[in-house]
């Protein structure tokens with residue numbers, strides 16, 4: 001017998017992780033106010049069908065205890081445990097979309113129960129029903145016969161018609177917390193005489209995303225000769241060790257790109273699933289972020305990394321090279337050096353001083369944003385200081401000539417193309433205004449990464465810093481950029497049309513080109 005069936009809760013005391021539902025239901029039993037139709041929604045394996053069966057027991061048990069729990073010894077209780085009570089009808093709407101079953105239901109709904117006090121219909125995956133089946137169901141829900149009860153279960157509530165939802169009492173099943181899952185797994189392991197390593201149990205509990213059924217299933221499947229070993233769980237789930245994750249984040253924090261890229265390659269070569277790897281990275285980063293907030297230190301560096309890896313996760317679904325999204329994320333994080341990177345490094349050591357007099361509490365979301373924008377303010381201040389210093393310098397007479405040389409030296413070519421899009425005007429104070437006709441090119445130049453690279457070249461050519469402002473000017477003639485562009489790059493430019501930019505293709509192409517130097 002599978003461990004999951006063996007340890008399926010047979011009364012409400014054993015039901016784990018859904019306390020709010022247990023309390024409400026047992027109260028309804030006490031006052032004799034059970035509804036005729038329930039709708040259970042929530043992630044897979046969180047106890048929906050189990051609870052449905054418990055309700056069926058409560059409805060039919062001959063000797064309920066004082067809490068309202070079923071006795072589990074009377075003939076109805078034992079038959080329901082064994083799924084052999086004819087008056088409890090379980091329908092799986094996923095098979096054949098429930099067409100035959102609902103027709104059958106319509107025909108027999110008015111017949112009295114065969115043996116038990118009531119007839120209970122448990123419809124699993126109810127969102128799979130056809131429109132016709134839903135309509136038939138709706139009719140019976142509007143006027144259910146006295147002895148008939150419905151429990152509808154679904155993982156996808158948004159697919160259930162409102163007319164159905166409004167006629168049911170709805171319960172939302174929650175993902176079961178990792179700690180709760182571990183306690184239950186530990187209990188079962190002890191009962192079964194399985195020697196389970198704590199880290200192995202934790203890996204399972206984290207992997208199943210709150211589903212008890214999957215958790216117990218994995219414990220069952222991965223225990224060998226009375227042992228559950230971390231190594232086996234790790235191999236089976238494709239989980240990289242916690243240490244690898246920590247090492248990887250450590251390398252990124254130190255902005256050691258070469259090492260980071262090598263680690264990605266290693267993880268990939270060892271056959272680990274990079275999607276799982278990414279998920280673990282994000283989980284670990286989230287913990288670090290929360291910890292930073294609790295310690296009143298700035299979570300900015302972790303926020304930045306989370307953003308990059310979330311981008312990677314989105315890209316992972318469509319990429320043909322599984323390592324590529326991770327590599328791009330690593331490059332972006334490590335290249336945040338200088339411009340944005342300096343802010344990150346500073347922010348890491350700085351504490352949020354404005355809050356230091358208050359009690360240490362976990363700030364709510366707006367405060368996290370406040371912390372981030374604080375770091376940005378620091379950047380702005382530095383920029384302003386720089387601006388003031390330069391303002392008094394003499395205006396460079398041959399700025400136009402020098403700008404051409406800047407264009408020649410800016411790398412990579414994709415950034416050069418974007419910069420070429422700009423019309424350069426010199427302001428009386430010596431600052432430059434770069435007017436772009438395309439928002440795409442403006443954003444590329446005006447990004448932290450773009451500015452960092454351009455500033456380097458400007459410093460080299462002009463021998464000093466030059467302040468420039470990027471503006472969008474759609475009234476510019478479209479020929480401006482093309483005239484100045486080297487002929488050889490014309491075909492690639494075609495890919496930068498507004499359309500490809502909208503679809504995101506331009507962006508991806510740029511990222512790829514930056515990586516491989518075209």
Ligand SMILES: [Zn+2]
Nearest residue numbers: 061071074077
């Ligand atoms: Zn009973």
